[in-house]
Amino acid sequence: MDRKNIKKTETQYEIMPKEQSAMNVQDDKIKKIPPHRQLAGPSAIMIFIAILIICTLFSFTLGRYPVPLKELLAILGNKIFGLFQDAGKFWTEQMEAAVWNVRLPRVILSVLVGACLSAAGASYQGVFQNPMASPDILGASAGAGFGAALAIFLDFKHVNITLSAFAMSLITVALVFRISNYVKGGKVLGLVLAGIMVSSLFNAGTSFIKLVADPNNKLPQITYWLMGSLSGAKWSDIRFVIFPMLAGLIPLLLLRWRLNVITMGDEEAKTMGVDAGRVRLAVIISATLVTASAVSVSGMIGWVGLVIPHMMRRIVGSSYRWLMPVSMLGGSIFLLMVDNISRNVTTAGIPIGILTSFVGAPFFILLITGRGERY
Amino acid sequence: MSFTARAGEVLSILGPNGVGKSTLFKCILGLLPDYTGNIDINGLDASGLKVSELAKQIAYVPQRSEPVFNFSVHEIVLMGTTNKLKLFSSPGKSARAKAEQALEKLGISELSNRCFHHTSGGERQLVMIARALVQDTPILLLDEPTANLDRGNQILVLEQIKVLAKEGYTVLQTTHDPEQSYMFSDKILTMKDGTVLSCGSPAEILNKETMKSLYGVDMEVSSLFDDRARFCVPVSVISDEN
Numbered sequence: 020m021d022r023k024n025i026k027k028t029e030t031q032y033e034i035m036p037k038e039q040s041a042m043n044v045q046d047d048k049i050k051k052i053p054p055h056r057q058l059a060g061p062s063a064i065m066i067f068i069a070i071l072i073i074c075t076l077f078s079f080t081l082g083r084y085p086v087p088l089k090e091l092l093a094i095l096g097n098k099i100f101g102l103f104q105d106a107g108k109f110w111t112e113q114m115e116a117a118v119w120n121v122r123l124p125r126v127i128l129s130v131l132v133g134a135c136l137s138a139a140g141a142s143y144q145g146v147f148q149n150p151m152a153s154p155d156i157l158g159a160s161a162g163a164g165f166g167a168a169l170a171i172f173l174d175f176k177h178v179n180i181t182l183s184a185f186a187m188s189l190i191t192v193a194l195v196f197r198i199s200n201y202v203k204g205g206k207v208l209g210l211v212l213a214g215i216m217v218s219s220l221f222n223a224g225t226s227f228i229k230l231v232a233d234p235n236n237k238l239p240q241i242t243y244w245l246m247g248s249l250s251g252a253k254w255s256d257i258r259f260v261i262f263p264m265l266a267g268l269i270p271l272l273l274l275r276w277r278l279n280v281i282t283m284g285d286e287e288a289k290t291m292g293v294d295a296g297r298v299r300l301a302v303i304i305s306a307t308l309v310t311a312s313a314v315s316v317s318g319m320i321g322w323v324g325l326v327i328p329h330m331m332r333r334i335v336g337s338s339y340r341w342l343m344p345v346s347m348l349g350g351s352i353f354l355l356m357v358d359n360i361s362r363n364v365t366t367a368g369i370p371i372g373i374l375t376s377f378v379g380a381p382f383f384i385l386l387i388t389g390r391g392e393r394y
Numbered sequence: 395m396s397f398t399a400r401a402g403e404v405l406s407i408l409g410p411n412g413v414g415k416s417t418l419f420k421c422i423l424g425l426l427p428d429y430t431g432n433i434d435i436n437g438l439d440a441s442g443l444k445v446s447e448l449a450k451q452i453a454y455v456p457q458r459s460e461p462v463f464n465f466s467v468h469e470i471v472l473m474g475t476t477n478k479l480k481l482f483s484s485p486g487k488s489a490r491a492k493a494e495q496a497l498e499k500l501g502i503s504e505l506s507n508r509c510f511h512h513t514s515g516g517e518r519q520l521v522m523i524a525r526a527l528v529q530d531t532p533i534l535l536l537d538e539p540t541a542n543l544d545r546g547n548q549i550l551v552l553e554q555i556k557v558l559a560k561e562g563y564t565v566l567q568t569t570h571d572p573e574q575s576y577m578f579s580d581k582i583l584t585m586k587d588g589t590v591l592s593c594g595s596p597a598e599i600l601n602k603e604t605m606k607s608l609y610g611v612d613m614e615v616s617s618l619f620d621d622r623a624r625f626c627v628p629v630s631v632i633s634d635e636n
Contacts, residue, residue: 148462273482280473282463287456290423291529292449292477337463340484 060341137350140324162191188311247372267309322379406575409585453526516547
């Protein structure tokens with residue numbers, strides 16, 4: 020007997036007796052209840068760490084200047100552990116420069132930025148109990164964009180552009196917090212609404228700067244920054260963002276179980292002994308810190324924070340206990356691979372923000388329309 | 395208003411919609427801190443307890459829980475152990491075993507790996523009770539535990555609640571079903587206009603005078619099976635049929 024009550028036989032439809040079909044549908048429903056988790060958390064973490072290591076090594080070998088794996092490992096061994104000193108060097112100076120000064124900072128930065136955006140997205144989705152939340156929900160990206168545009172307009176140096184983006188990003192979120200206190204209704208709704216308004220305000224500010232910026236050199240630079248790119252990643256960038264990033268990522272990892280409880284709603288969370296207000300505040304501050312750090316060095320990179328956590332929910336389930344670490348790893352792997360495409364497909368390098376949208380948007384459509392669990 | 399709930403008893407709170415049953419629960423749970431009066435929990439003043447301390451005294455079963463994300467039943471139950479965890483820790487092996495025990499106790503261990511979204515209304519209510527059980531508290535608060543359930547599931551849940559009370563839990567539940575509260579509780583408290591109308595044994599409370607003053611409807615209350623059950627019938631139904 021066919022599973023469905025209507026069976027297609029060439030051009031005509033054969034309709035089965037009503038009673039039989041009704042019973043079959045029931046059977047079908049019972050069988051369809053899927054097991055909840057496809058992969059146990061700890062094994063998922065191990066697998067993702069392994070993939071990340073392989074992807075990282077693979078990314079080093081990519082680039083216009085070829086560096087074979089053997090030389091690559093030797094250079095890293097030399098730089099980190101002091102192996103192959105002086106006479107033992109069997110690689111060229113160019114190889115060393117390409118690996119150490121160009122590729123390594125860029126690879127590290129993609130790993131960090133990917134982890135940050137993904138962790139921030141997952142966190143915001145949890146504290147706002149909203150699966151559509153992304154890292155820019157409280158205006159962190161809009162603020163950073165404005166800060167960077169302003170800094171470029173005022174002819175700041177590279178490091179100061181990053182600093183300005185970072186500071187404006189935090190100021191924006193602080194402003195959103197301040198305004199949300201006066202919004203009537205729920206706290207969460209207030210934050211989200213204030214986030215939308217303030218983002219829009221800062222985006223308008225950015226547009227205005229673009230309008231008055233010198234169209235020959237400043238405007239392209241601003242536009243390029245806003246598209247999001249990891250090209251030109253420097254050690255100084257890493258030194259600048261590593262501490263705020265860790266200061267945000269570590270609390271997010273530590274608070275991940277409480278975050279689980281918060282997703283059940285404030286009142287329920289409180290009856291289970293979780294001070295929802297305080298934990299939410301701590302998570303939002305941490306997530307904002309990592310978003311601001313990531314955006315200030317990479318520009319606007321969309322979709323990572325939305326798509327990766329959802330993809331990871333499919334793999335390890337919704338519990339933040341595993342979702343948080345796996346999202347960080349998944350975000351790193353994703354951004355690393357997208358950045359590889361970005362820097363190798365064309366000589367000029369496609370800005371990574373454009374690529375993540377090209378990859379992320381269709382992928383998300385696939386995710387929400389595909390078979391299986393919701394979210 | 396003033397009342398006492400004792401260990402080993404099911405106290406059912408009856409009252410029309412909007413009378414303040416949920417507000418009363420929220421006060422007890424510390425969700426509405428600005429009340430006047432005194433809530434005493436095993437000798438402790440509730441208003442002086444922190445969220446985490448209160449969660450060690452009272453476990454709450456909400457009327458309806460709709461998690462946004464797709465947790466498994468096991469994870470939902472595991473959340474009940476949070477009241478014993480340190481701020482930065484996650485539940486360990488013993489907590490997981492406890493969650494499984496609670497599911498087993500309520501006869502739903504086969505649901506453990508099921509998605510919460512794929513459980514029926516009755517199963518959900520039992521899962522939420524299991525979550526309350528792993529909180530290891532002396533007091534259980536249930537907000538209309540049988541609302542939205544079919545008759546079979548209602549009885550299943552109420553029987554479990556009665557068993558828990560027998561084991562020594564102090565159980566408080568709100569309900570809109572006087573007949574069931576007669577059968578399954580030790581004490582009934584009726585509320586009207588934000589205050590206690592009457593409080594006593596089910597036999598004292600379930601009569602036509604109380605029903606009239608409580609719900610404003612004329613009802614006949616008849617006794618069945620040696621007064622082990624009572625049945626309320628609106629007078630309008632009986633008179634119309636005659």
